């Protein structure tokens with residue numbers, strides 16, 4: 578009895594190893610500082626929780642249309658109009674079980690075996706695995722630190738082949754925190770439009786988490802032509818601290834939306850019904866969502882500045898200033914070949930393991946994010962933890978020996 582080649586093609590997550598070790602230490606009572614969080618450390622706002630409770634009290638506990646309730650899809654269309662200057666009909670939108678599920682659905686809807694998907698590296702580690710699960714071929718394009726880890730038109734052009742079916746653009750980016758400017762996105766859109774049959778999958782899940790005056794722009798908003806080619810992936814996980822509610826959505830042309838809804842109707846049926854009502858409250862125009870996001874953003878920005886300042890205390894590490902999301906990607910290349918109490922560091926995974934063992938600090942090694950010289954630090958933790966954890970990291974890297 579064998580498992581499928583498809584299942585075997587999926588890489589196990591390196592991040593889980595570190596997270597599991599950190600959790601075990603914590604459970605044993607060790608003061609572990611974890612920079613591993615991939616989710617905001619805020620409670621889901623009360624008004625959203627109330628909306629879910631109210632939905633339950635009103636008996637909203639049954640199936641909905643597979644693509645989501647019409648009222649939620651209309652609320653999402655309103656949001657896209659209001660915030661992104663995009664005109665979508667409710668029928669162009671499919672609500673799914675988190676943005677991750679949306680990405681999976683989108684790839685399932687457009688890929689045939691052997692189709693290539695361009696993924697700028699560093700990337701969120703799930704992208705290549707989802708492409709492989711859909712029988713596609715991930716094609717990585719290495720972006721450069723000096724370009725702020727943003728894909729250039731030349732790099733994109735060179736990666737396009739006859740088999741290219743899609744390009745994934747993630748702005749603001751996990752793990753780099755890069756945010757593309759409007760001009761940069763316009764230029765990338767021009768390259769895509771020169772070639773027939775290439776979709777853009779635009780992962781906008783961190784769209785509201787931007788700093789230093791950066792402005793989130795949806796690549797779909799430039800023209801009807803590019804909108805037709807774009808599948809927007811977004812959701813409420815990060816913006817409203819709703820990671821556990823599992824609601825995301827795609828906005829695309831009607832044909833793709835129909836294909837996604839049809840696939841989903843057999844895979845999972847509709848996403849969780851009360852969570853859809855909660856999401857409608859979160860996205861409601863003039864509701865309390867804006868104030869919540871503003872408060873969270875202010876706090877994240879303070880933590881971002883604090884963490885960056887602390888990281889300046891060592892010339893053994895460096896980072897590219899992040900303008901979005903809640904991560905700082907730190908270059909630890911200069912630590913390779915060095916030792917801590919006899920333990921040699923030859924990779925980001927070694928760095929993360931030894932740092933955890935010797936200093937009780939968990940960071941995410943970025944090998945599986947296409948950035949083997951880096952570790953990712955999330956600042957979705959308290960300022961106290963940022964200060965203590967960063968001090969430990971600095972002491973660790975400054976005391977490595979040959």
Ligand code: PLP
Pocket residue numbers: 615674675676677678701747750751780782812813814815820823824825
């Ligand atoms: N896209 C990116 C870039 C992410 O970092 C994440 C979560 O970490 C997701 C999508 C998935 O979001 P969701 O929790 O809504 O599935």
